[in-house]
Amino acid sequence: MDPVSVVIGENMNRKSRLPNSDDEGQGALDVGSVLSGGSGRSKVTIKEDRGITCKDIRAIMPTVLILLLTIFIMVTVIPYAFSSVIKQLQAVSELEAQQEAVSAGQDAEPNQTQSSQ
Structure with missing residues (x-):
């Protein structure tokens, strides 16, 4: 035993x-x-500091590769997928700006006609 x-x-x-x-x-x-x-x-603790070895680098390589792949996907695929939504939001903001310009133009016309009388 x-x-x-x-x-x-x-x-x-x-x-x-x-x-x-x-x-x-x-x-x-x-x-x-x-x-x-x-x-x-x-549970035995190592009291002396040891440097980074090739084993340590090989151990973290899968994590680093996954991180880089994720960042690549975030930068390329996600904006492409939401490009139509972004275009729609831009079109809506342009329409709102045009409506404000038209309403500001209509408000300015009655003021001009009143002052000329």
Whole structure:
């Protein structure tokens, strides 16, 4: 039997899967605890800083490619898809401007005729 499983079996209450009361000083996460979700090796912290390696770059490349593809789609496809809507909005604003000009012209004509009398 694995020494870690023996320690876990001795320290864990099977009904609640929580540490027994005699483990209060050790904290809630054991090295191989079922609750922690990780192995003992994954909890070891690296104290020295390491540089960026080729493995790190290869690990993030799929994410970078997806990001670039998404930006390309946003810049090209979405404006093309909404171009007809944008044209309609521009036409509506032009019609409103023409109507305002016509209404301003009609308001100006009666004022001129009244002042000339």
